[in-house]
Amino acid sequence: MINKKYSSISSAVADIPDGATVMVGGFGASGAPIELIHALIDQGAKDLTVINNNTGNGEVGLAALIGNGQVRKMICSFPRSSQSRVFPSLYKAGRIELELVPQGTLAERIRAAGAGIPAFYTPTTVGTVLAEGKESREFDGRTYVMEPWLQADFALIKCESADPAGNLTFNKTARNFSPLMCMAATTTIVQAKKLLAAGEIDPECVITPGIFVNRLVEVPHPAHEDTLIAEGRSYP
C-alpha cells in the first residue's frame, strides 16, 4: 500500500537543490510550515526563489530563511508587516529581488500551474502601474491583463491531518494558499500535525487529494510563528 511518509524532516527536504523555486504555504503566521522551513535552513540550499504571500516575521521561519542568505528572489503580494524586518533591510540594500503580485493573481497563477493552464486573463491591475508591459485584451467590452502560471520545484506545506496516500485536511484559515501550492509544485512536502491510517479521513472531507502530495512527515506539536516571536526566538 502506498505510504508517502518520510522518516525525518531532514530526509524530506534533503534533495532541494541550489537555485530551486520553492512555494511556502501560509498567510502571515497561520499555516506557516515552520519545521520544514527550519529544516531547509539546516540543509542550506541557496539562491532560492521563494513564493509566499508575505516575507515572514521576526527572525524565525521564512524570515530566518531569508536572513540566512538563502533566498535570491521573493514572489509575494505583501512583503512587509509590522514585525517584518529581515526582508525590508535586505531589499533596501539591493540584496534580494522582489516580484510583487496582487494576492488574487498570485493565488490564481499558482492554481493555473496546478491545473495545466499556462496563462489567464484577469481584470486585476488594469489601469495601474502593475499592468505596465503586460499583454492585455478586451472581452465583452472590458479590458483584462494576461498573467502566466506560476510553477515551482517544491512546496513546503503545513496541514492538520494526513493519511498515507497524502490526502490532507487543514485547520480554519491556516488553509489559505496551501491546497493551491500542493497542486503547483513538482514535489510537495507536507508536515502534518496528525498522520492517520487509511480510512481515518472521511473521503467527503478531504481538502487536498493525495495525488497532489509527494512526501509526508509528522510534526505533532508544530511551532507557531507568533508564539516564537513573542518568546523572542530566532533560528538557527
Added chain:
Amino acid sequence: MTTGWTREQMAARAAHDIPDGSYVNLGIGIPELVAKFVPEGREFIYHTENGMLGMGPPPAEEDRDLDLMNAGKKYVTAVPGAAYFHHADSFSMIRGGHIDVCVLGTMQVAANGDIANWSTGEPGAIPAVGGAMDLVQGVKHIFVITQHTTKTGAPKLVERCSYPLTGPGVVSRIFTDLAVVDVTPDGFRVVELAPGITFEEVESKTGAAILPPE
C-alpha cells in the same frame, strides 16, 4: 467651529447604506469599525480574503485560535454558519462579482472614481499591494471611508490621483468626517452633510469640483 462625524459615526453612516444580507469585505482601519454598527434588523456576512465567510469579532486573548486570522493578520472568530476555503476560491468570490460591498480606506479618491490606496510611489519604498487591486476590480460596490483631508490639511478627494492607482473608476460612495459624497458621471456630489458642516466648507476642503446635495 467644525463638528462633523467621528470615526465611529463615519463607520455607522457607511453601515446604514449596506443592504440586509450583503456579503461584505472590510478593509483595515476605520472600515473595520463598520462591523460594530450594523443597523437593527440587518445581517451582514463578512468575507475575509485569506479564506473565510462568516467572520466574527475578535476573541478575548485567552480564547485565541492561532489558526484563525483575518486578512489584517489579526485573530478573529467564526460565527455559526461560517465557511473556510482556499485563496483561489476566496478571490473567485471577489473577482467573480459575488461580494456585494467592500469598504476601504484610502490615500486619495478622484472625481472619476479612481482610487489610490496602496502606494505613495516614493522611490525606495517597499511596494505592497495585497488584495486591494482584486477587491476594487471585482466587488460590486466600492465604498470608501476616509477623513476629508490629510493630517496636514491636503484634500483627499481630488480631481486626479497623484499617487499610483489601485484601480480606475471603481468607487461609488465616499464617507468622510464632513459629508457623504457620491461619484457621479458629473463628478463628486454631496449626498448628505455632517451635523454643523456647510456645503461651502466641504467645497473648500475638496480638491475638485463638487456638486451640492440635490
